Amino acid sequence: MNILAEKFREVSLSILPIFLSIVFVAIFFVDFSFNQLVLFVINTILLVVGLVFFLLGVDLGITPLGKLLGPLLAKFNKKRTLVFFAFIIGFIISFAEPSLLITAIQIASFSQGSVSAFLLVSVVSLGIASMVSLALIRIVFGWSIKTVLVVLYGVIFILSFFVSKQMLAFSFDLSAVTTGVLSVPFLLALSLGITSKQKESKRSNEQSFGLLAIASAGAVITMFLLDIVKKPTFVSQSFENIVKSSSVIETMLSWVGPSLFDATVSILPLFLMFLVVVYVNKKSIKRQLSKMLFGFGYAYIGLILFLISVNASYLTLGHVIGEQLINNYHPIIIIVFAFILGVVSILAEPGVYVLTHQIQDITAGSINRKLVLYTLAIGVGFAISISMVRILIPTLQLWHLLLPGYIISIGIMFFIDPIFVGMAFDAGGVATGPILATFILAFVNGAAQNLAHADLLIDGFGMVAMVALMPILSLQLLGGIYKVMDRRNDG
Amino acid sequence: MMDKMDENAMKKQYELTVFIVPIGIGSKIVSLIRKLNISGGTITLAKGTSNDKLLKLLQLDENHKELVFVASNQDKSEDMMRAASEKFHFEKPNKGICFSMPLNQIYASKVFKETKTEQKETNTMMNQYKAIYAIVNLGEGEAVVSAASEAGAKGGTIIHGRGAGVHETSKIFAIEIEPEKEIVLILVKESIVDKVTQAILTSTKIDQTNQGIMFTHDVSKAFGLVE
Numbered sequence: 001m002n003i004l005a006e007k008f009r010e011v012s013l014s015i016l017p018i019f020l021s022i023v024f025v026a027i028f029f030v031d032f033s034f035n036q037l038v039l040f041v042i043n044t045i046l047l048v049v050g051l052v053f054f055l056l057g058v059d060l061g062i063t064p065l066g067k068l069l070g071p072l073l074a075k076f077n078k079k080r081t082l083v084f085f086a087f088i089i090g091f092i093i094s095f096a097e098p099s100l101l102i103t104a105i106q107i108a109s110f111s112q113g114s115v116s117a118f119l120l121v122s123v124v125s126l127g128i129a130s131m132v133s134l135a136l137i138r139i140v141f142g143w144s145i146k147t148v149l150v151v152l153y154g155v156i157f158i159l160s161f162f163v164s165k166q167m168l169a170f171s172f173d174l175s176a177v178t179t180g181v182l183s184v185p186f187l188l189a190l191s192l193g194i195t196s197k198q199k200e201s202k203r204s205n206e207q208s209f210g211l212l213a214i215a216s217a218g219a220v221i222t223m224f225l226l227d228i229v230k231k232p233t234f235v236s237q238s239f240e241n242i243v244k245s246s247s248v249i250e251t252m253l254s255w256v257g258p259s260l261f262d263a264t265v266s267i268l269p270l271f272l273m274f275l276v277v278v279y280v281n282k283k284s285i286k287r288q289l290s291k292m293l294f295g296f297g298y299a300y301i302g303l304i305l306f307l308i309s310v311n312a313s314y315l316t317l318g319h320v321i322g323e324q325l326i327n328n329y330h331p332i333i334i335i336v337f338a339f340i341l342g343v344v345s346i347l348a349e350p351g352v353y354v355l356t357h358q359i360q361d362i363t364a365g366s367i368n369r370k371l372v373l374y375t376l377a378i379g380v381g382f383a384i385s386i387s388m389v390r391i392l393i394p395t396l397q398l399w400h401l402l403l404p405g406y407i408i409s410i411g412i413m414f415f416i417d418p419i420f421v422g423m424a425f426d427a428g429g430v431a432t433g434p435i436l437a438t439f440i441l442a443f444v445n446g447a448a449q450n451l452a453h454a455d456l457l458i459d460g461f462g463m464v465a466m467v468a469l470m471p472i473l474s475l476q477l478l479g480g481i482y483k484v485m486d487r488r489n490d491g
Numbered sequence: 492m493m494d495k496m497d498e499n500a501m502k503k504q505y506e507l508t509v510f511i512v513p514i515g516i517g518s519k520i521v522s523l524i525r526k527l528n529i530s531g532g533t534i535t536l537a538k539g540t541s542n543d544k545l546l547k548l549l550q551l552d553e554n555h556k557e558l559v560f561v562a563s564n565q566d567k568s569e570d571m572m573r574a575a576s577e578k579f580h581f582e583k584p585n586k587g588i589c590f591s592m593p594l595n596q597i598y599a600s601k602v603f604k605e606t607k608t609e610q611k612e613t614n615t616m617m618n619q620y621k622a623i624y625a626i627v628n629l630g631e632g633e634a635v636v637s638a639a640s641e642a643g644a645k646g647g648t649i650i651h652g653r654g655a656g657v658h659e660t661s662k663i664f665a666i667e668i669e670p671e672k673e674i675v676l677i678l679v680k681e682s683i684v685d686k687v688t689q690a691i692l693t694s695t696k697i698d699q700t701n702q703g704i705m706f707t708h709d710v711s712k713a714f715g716l717v718e
Binding site: 002003004006056060205290291294295360361363364365366368482485486 | 514517518534535536541543546549550551552553554555557629651652653668669670671672
């Protein structure tokens with residue numbers, strides 16, 4: 001099977017569950033307008049085509065770029081130079097992430113002018129950038145992922161006593177959205193590029209994951225510091241109504257501009273780095289050059305189609321489903337659907353696809369891709385369900401769940417293999433991708449808007465924090481099972 | 492009496508069978524051959540290219556493959572090649588290929604007793620080479636190479652793979668777990684092959700742990716080995 005047919009088959013299989021669940025919901029539970037259904041069908045096709053292109057582009061262009069850049073960075077003999085360039089790369093990648101900007105604008109609008117979106121984006125990028133440096137230094141010096149994570153989450157834990165409830169939700173949310181569709185494959189490949197140069201195969205396998213995890217923790221820390229220093233205040237207000245009734249063509253066209261902009265902004269810094277790498281490696285890159293150029297083209301086209309389809313249809317559908325389920329049915333129903341929609345939407349996330357494939361490549365297929373995928377999906381399913389429960393029971397607060405969750409995660413860490421630790425914490429950042437940020441976020445907000453006691457501000461954002469946490473738990477549990485199996489074999 | 496000796500001679504003939512199949516089929520091949528009472532195989536990921544003109548133009552001519560290495564005795568090798576090509580339709584294009592080659596020696600515990608096919612010493616030219624394949628747990632490849640180097644080998648190539656012997660299988664929710672392995676390929680002169688394999692055996696204990704296998708076969712020509 002050639003790569004095109006292979007991608008097409010895999011993407012169709014990963015979109016099918018979300019498609020079927022929405023069809024199921026539409027038949028038995030929720031009334032959609034005719035326009036919404038037409039948009040749904042058109043955009044699902046667009047979503048498949050977009051994802052196929054995007055993932056081909058990642059394979060041909062983005063991942064090779066990271067793998068080329070990694071060794072270039074590792075070549076710097078002075079650690080100071082490595083830190084400097086890693087910082088620059090981390091900052092640019094984070095700063096150019098469109099979903100970071102969108103979320104920052106939302107949060108800034110709640111703050112009554114006490115923080116600007118620009119400040120938020122800068123602070124988060126600063127955190128990401130310094131932690132990308134730390135993560136690369138970790139790989140070079142061979143520090144254990146466990147130690148680094150314990151220190152970072154220890155700092156987060158201590159700081160969390162001094163920050164406001166809202167800021168807690170915002171910080172985890174912002175750090176999760178920074179690891180977007182393009183930065184995930186790039187950063188994964190970057191750390192792979194550095195570790196592949198190491199001689200001991202076992203150690204390099206363990207070092208291959210964890211960069212995203214460390215980077216996300218950095219963003220949380222800098223956001224906490226911002227809160228402690230500036231003490232911004234936030235006032236809850238309702239989101240503008242996103243369910244607009246306009247014609248199919250109008251809706252589609254209205255999303256072309258923004259999607260084009262987002263895609264361009266996020267691919268541009270990577271493309272500039274590509275030009276630098278080409279310039280430095282002029283001779284050796286020749287054979288790969290046209291392949292990588294095509295790759296960037298595919299990724300760009302794919303990203304535009306993907307963003308249009310997600311925004312033009314799935315966003316509205318999520319909102320309508322949430323609204324109608326909470327108004328017309330028993331709360332149990334919406335909790336069950338929260339689980340199902342969480343599971344099926346994570347299967348369609350491009351970042352998850354890339355991460356699970358990389359796990360397969362690095363372990364030569366020994367850690368089964370599907371097993372990781374399903375474990376991750378179940379984790380996210382629980383995260384969405386729990387978020388719904390939290391919206392229904394206002395006394396249950398976000399930190400009641402986050403705190404024990406992270407403490408357990410850090411605890412389990414010591415009993416399992418480092419490769420699973422890195423993988424699990426990376427997956428936490430990867431799971432919060434664009435489908436979650438549109439479809440699921442709209443679903444949760446749609447439900448929350450129709451409950452008198454729900455606090456939109458904290459509930460919507462808290463959901464993202466939960467999604468970042470649960471895969472860490474579920475994948476680490478999988479790691480525990482592997483460990484037990486392993487021991488049984490030895491004995 | 493004659494019959495028995497013939498049978499023994501047959502049993503001692505070992506072969507390495509190699510399957511090249513689309514990605515995802517490798518594990519299925521291994522579970523298929525397990526049904527034929529063969530202990531297991533080692534899988535590595537690989538890439539191939541397609542000859543389609545359009546795909547080439549679009550730079551999409553790459554495809555992903557898996558290689559499966561299985562050591563077994565001769566008649567079983569034929570059985571499993573037949574079974575696999577029937578089940579996975581090797582007669583159709585791009586579904587997979589398989590081939591086998593004769594082995595000289597196999598080292599692994601229980602499953603195979605150490606065997607030595609008598610090599611007729613007709614060709615005593617000193618520049619005859621042999622290939623040694625040692626399949627060990629992840630991380631032990633380096634040790635194999637350094638043990639071999641100390642015994643006179645010039646170096647080795649480590650290939651990352653996965654797979655499991657008969658004692659190493661376990662399942663999580665019906666998905667089989669295949670531990671990570673390393674395949675070490677070493678080319679040495681025939682005169683030192685025994686010394687090198689013994690050195691590898693002492694350093695890795697392949698013949699005791701049930702978690703590895705080593706075999707050798709003839710190489711008719713070799714270039715690039717600097718003395």
